[in-house]
Every structure is written in C-alpha cells, then in structure tokens.
Amino acid sequence: MVETSPTSSSSSWWRRWWAPPLHNHHHRRWIATITNFLSTHKTFLIALWLAFFFTVFYWHRDGTTGGLLIFRRTLPCRTLPKLRPVAFNLTDFGAVGDGVTVNTAAFEQAVRAISRLGKKGGGQLNVPPGYWLTAPFNLTSHMTLFLAEGAVILGINDEKYWPLMPPLPSYGYGREHPGPRYGSLIHGQNLKDVVITGHNGTIDGQGQTWWKKYRQKLLNHTRGPLVQIMWSRDILISNITLRDSPFWTLHPYDCKNVTIRNLTILAPIFEAPNTDGIDPDSCEDMVIEDCYISVGDDGIAIKSGWDQYGIAYQRPSMNILIRNLVIRSMVSAGVSIGSEMSGGVSNVTVENVHIWNSRRAVRIKTAPGRGGYVRNIIYRNLTFDNVRVGIVIKTDYNEHPDEGFDPKAVPILEDISYCSIHGEGVRVPVRIQGSEEIPVRNVTFWDMSVGITYKKKHIFQCAFVEGRVIGTVFPAPCENLDLYDEQGHLIKRSVSQNVSDIDYDF
Numbered sequence: 001m002v003e004t005s006p007t008s009s010s011s012s013w014w015r016r017w018w019a020p021p022l023h024n025h026h027h028r029r030w031i032a033t034i035t036n037f038l039s040t041h042k043t044f045l046i047a048l049w050l051a052f053f054f055t056v057f058y059w060h061r062d063g064t065t066g067g068l069l070i071f072r073r074t075l076p077c078r079t080l081p082k083l084r085p086v087a088f089n090l091t092d093f094g095a096v097g098d099g100v101t102v103n104t105a106a107f108e109q110a111v112r113a114i115s116r117l118g119k120k121g122g123g124q125l126n127v128p129p130g131y132w133l134t135a136p137f138n139l140t141s142h143m144t145l146f147l148a149e150g151a152v153i154l155g156i157n158d159e160k161y162w163p164l165m166p167p168l169p170s171y172g173y174g175r176e177h178p179g180p181r182y183g184s185l186i187h188g189q190n191l192k193d194v195v196i197t198g199h200n201g202t203i204d205g206q207g208q209t210w211w212k213k214y215r216q217k218l219l220n221h222t223r224g225p226l227v228q229i230m231w232s233r234d235i236l237i238s239n240i241t242l243r244d245s246p247f248w249t250l251h252p253y254d255c256k257n258v259t260i261r262n263l264t265i266l267a268p269i270f271e272a273p274n275t276d277g278i279d280p281d282s283c284e285d286m287v288i289e290d291c292y293i294s295v296g297d298d299g300i301a302i303k304s305g306w307d308q309y310g311i312a313y314q315r316p317s318m319n320i321l322i323r324n325l326v327i328r329s330m331v332s333a334g335v336s337i338g339s340e341m342s343g344g345v346s347n348v349t350v351e352n353v354h355i356w357n358s359r360r361a362v363r364i365k366t367a368p369g370r371g372g373y374v375r376n377i378i379y380r381n382l383t384f385d386n387v388r389v390g391i392v393i394k395t396d397y398n399e400h401p402d403e404g405f406d407p408k409a410v411p412i413l414e415d416i417s418y419c420s421i422h423g424e425g426v427r428v429p430v431r432i433q434g435s436e437e438i439p440v441r442n443v444t445f446w447d448m449s450v451g452i453t454y455k456k457k458h459i460f461q462c463a464f465v466e467g468r469v470i471g472t473v474f475p476a477p478c479e480n481l482d483l484y485d486e487q488g489h490l491i492k493r494s495v496s497q498n499v500s501d502i503d504y505d506f
Contacts, residue, residue, distance in 0.1 A: 097130020147201020170305030174222030272296030310342025384423030434464030443467030
C-alpha cells in the first residue's frame with residue numbers, strides 16, 4: 001500500500017520517484033527544499049486531502065439521490081449495439097440528462113423520426129447515461145428503445161403533465177375512479193415490432209407523489225401505469241429495470257406474441273399501493289422469464305377484463321409461460337390470476353419460481369359476477385420461503401365496477417395442477433375456497449412437501465373442491481380430495497368434496 005500522508009515515509013516516497021542521483025549538489029538542495037515544505041505544511045495537506053476524500057465519498061455514495069454531477073460515478077463506457085438499420089441518440093434532439101430539464105419534446109421528435117423508417121426496418125433510440133426527465137410519450141412500430149447502463153428515464157411527478165385517456169373497454173371505467181384515466185409514462189397502441197431493452201438502464205416512475213395523493217384521496221382519475229402497450233404484437237421487453245410506478249408497472253393489454261425477459265421490477269413492499277409488477281391483460285402467446293420482482297402488490301397478475309365489461313369484450317388471456325422468477329410481495333401474492341378475469345384465462349404454466357417473504361405465493365381470485373373461466377393452469381417446481389399462505393383459490397373477491405354486474409355470471413374453475421411444490425416457513429400451505437355456486441373442479445397435487453410454522457390441525461384447507469392427490473404430500477391433504485398412489489392407482493375416493501374447513505383466524 002502506498003502511504004499518501006506527508007510523513008517521513010512520504011519523504012522516502014518522493015525521493016524514490018523524483019530524486020535524481022544524489023551526487024549532484026543542486027539536486028540534494030532541491031530535495032531538501034521539498035522535504036522541508038512537506039514537513040512544514042503537513043497538517044494543512046492532510047486536512048486538504050481528507051476534505052477531498054470525504055467529498056468524493058459523499059457524492060459517490062448514491063448516484064440516484066442527487067449531488068453534483070461532477071462527483072457522480074463515471075460508468076464504464078459500453079458499446080451500444082445497433083439493433084436497427086438506423087440509430088439515433090437522444091441528445092441528437094436536444095435532450096439534457098441533468099434530472100431537471102424536461103425532455104418530452106426530444107423523445108417525441110425522436111419517435112417521429114423513427115416512425116418514418118418503418119419500411120426500412122425501423123430505428124433505434126439510444127438513451128445515454130444520465131437522468132432524463134420527461135412527461136409521458138408514445139412509441140412507434142419498428143422501434144427499439146435502448147437504455148444504456150446508467151441511463152434513467154424519470155417520469156415527471158406532476159399529474160397535469162400526464163394525459164387523460166378513455167377507460168379500458170374491458171373495465172367499463174377507470175379502475176379507481178369513473179371516467180378517464182391517466183395514461184402511462186411510456187405508451188404504445190396498435191403497434192408491431194417494438195423492443196425496449198438496454199444495458200440495464202432504468203425507467204423510474206417516481207411514484208412516491210402519486211401514492212401519497214392516492215392515500216389522501218386527492219386524485220380524480222385512475223393512476224397510470226409505468227409502461228403500457230395496447231392492441232399490439234411482436235413485443236420484446238428485456239434487460240432493464242422498472243421502478244416506482246404510480247400504478248401497475250408493466251401492463252400489456254390485448255397483445256399477442258410478447259416476450260418479457262431479464263427485468264428487475266422494484267417498488268417499496270409497503271405503502272406503494274397497486275404497484276403490480278407485470279399484468280398481462282387479455283394477452284395471447286406470452287413468455288415472462290428470468291426476472292426479479294419486489295413490489296407493493298402482486299408480482300404478476302394475469303387479467304382479462306372486469307365483470308360485464310370483460311364478458312362483452314371477449315378477449316381471454318391464454319398461452320402464457322411464466323418461468324425462472326424470484327418474487328416478493330408482502331401485501332398480496334407472487335403470481336395471481338384475477339380477480340379481473342371475465343374474458344377467461346387458460347393454458348398458463350408457472351414454473352421454476354421462488355417466492356420469498358410474501359403474504360401469499362400463488363393465487364387465483366374471482367367472484368360471482370365475473371363470469372369467464374380459469375382452466376388448464378399448471379404450477380410446477382415452485383419454492384415458498386417464509387410465506388404466510390402458499391396456494392390460494394378465492395371465489396368471493398367481491399369488488400365490482402358498478403351495480404350493473406350480473407351476480408348469476410359465475411366463473412368456471414377447473415383443471416388446475418400443482419406439481420413439485422416445496423418450501424419452508426409457510427403458515428398455511430393450501431387454502432382453496434370454492435363455494436356452492438363456484439366449485440373448484442379437477443385439482444391435482446403431486447410431489448408436495450412444505451415446511452410449516454403453525455402446527456394447527458387444518459392447515460391444508462379446502463371447501464367445495466374436487467380433485468386428487470397423487471403419492472405422498474405434506475402436510476396431509478384435506479378430505480375433499482381423492483387419494484392415488486405414485487402409479488396412479490386409486491386408493492381412496494373422497495365423499496366429502498363439499499366439506500369446508502376454511503379458517504381465516506390464522
């Protein structure tokens with residue numbers, strides 16, 4: 001280690017680097033002058049050096065919390081790949097990445113330039129390192145939005161800059177208030193061939209102001225998502241961080257052929273209302289993989305419309321693969337289906353998912369009035385780590401858009417399997433609450449062993465459930481289910497499908 005303070009060892013250091021051969025008299029006198037200067041001004045130089053060190057340390061400690069730009073960490077330069085025939089830099093359009101300048105016009109000009117290149121393969125917009133404040137803006141077809149390492153797109157947190165949009169047709173009106181809803185920070189509709197990617201750059205919705213106003217009932221319209229793509233196809237979103245959305249974070253609506261990969265999605269686990277991670281809504285042919293999600297509501301929530309409006313819209317969510325995720329949700333669930341599922345949800349596989357420190361792990365939620373169906377759902381190779389309730393099916397999630405719903409429109413829940421379910425620190429491993437009007441049919445459990453923290457008798461809870469257990473599962477299953485051995489031979493047929501032992505007291 002090199003000693004940097006001007007002590008006697010400093011003199012040796014200076015001599016080793018600066019002193020010429022000592023046989024020269026003038027050189028000896030020059031060295032003596034330097035040594036005397038260092039000794040005389042030792043205290044001053046040490047103080048100056050320490051002041052500089054702590055200044056640099058202070059401004060380096062968190063590059064996201066302000067500080068002088070000259071002291072912010074300089075990130076290593078990574079070559080930006082050219083994924084389209086033509087690439088633009090955001091600064092080409094006058095953008096300034098100081099976190100203060102509003103760059104909405106620059107984003108809009110860049111998107112217009114790319115929109116003219118559709119027949120030539122489209123264009124790429126590179127967002128370089130910096131803090132790029134903007135109001136909401138729209139994407140265009142055949143576009144790649146590329147966020148460099150250290151690039152942060154910041155959503156302006158004054159709602160007057162956020163445009164109002166018509167309610168989603170499958171919801172009837174804004175999710176939180178009647179009438180128009182706020183648009184998303186990054187929006188697109190009726191698009192084809194759109195890529196949002198990067199070197200793990202960030203899109204930050206700065207949702208703190210929105211959450212506070214929502215809790216104080218100061219907003220007159222439904223909050224907007226961070227990223228919303230509607231009525232579009234061939235969408236890829238990968239290798240970026242999404243954080244602090246005002247509302248749902250990533251909301252693909254009525255889209256086909258969507259791939260979401262290698263995302264980090266973050267929001268405070270408390271006091272960040274409705275900040276779902278990813279909400280596929282009436283989407284078809286979709287893959288969500290290799291993501292880390294820690295948010296203030298559901299990690300993933302598959303939807304397809306709300307009550308009579310979703311029934312009329314008739315767009316199911318189907319053919320969805322969710323795999324290789326780590327999720328935390330302290331107030332809701334890791335992976336949910338519903339409760340807005342009135343257009344139907346089918347052919348969903350959830351596999352290789354680790355859910356930790358969460359209120360619930362996987363959940364299906366619905367209610368009379370929803371209509372629709374949830375069928376052909378496979379949960380495979382799931383790990384629950386310190387989860388209050390592991391597997392949940394709830395059929396009385398009674399939240400409705402208005403009084404016009406039909407209470408006789410009951411959903412169908414069937415063909416749901418849970419295979420290779422393991423974990424520890426789980427209070428209630430299973431709670432499947434069917435009802436007389438909404439029974440849960442053809443449920444399968446196979447290879448399940450979950451360590452429990454609450455040794456009450458009824459911790460595998462069921463009501464109005466028909467299905468089977470194959471082989472040995474732990475804890476012991478409810479009496480509603482048929483028992484089969486590992487070879488699939490029937491051991492015991494249940495005669496108690498309608499028995500209920502649901503207990504919400506623990």
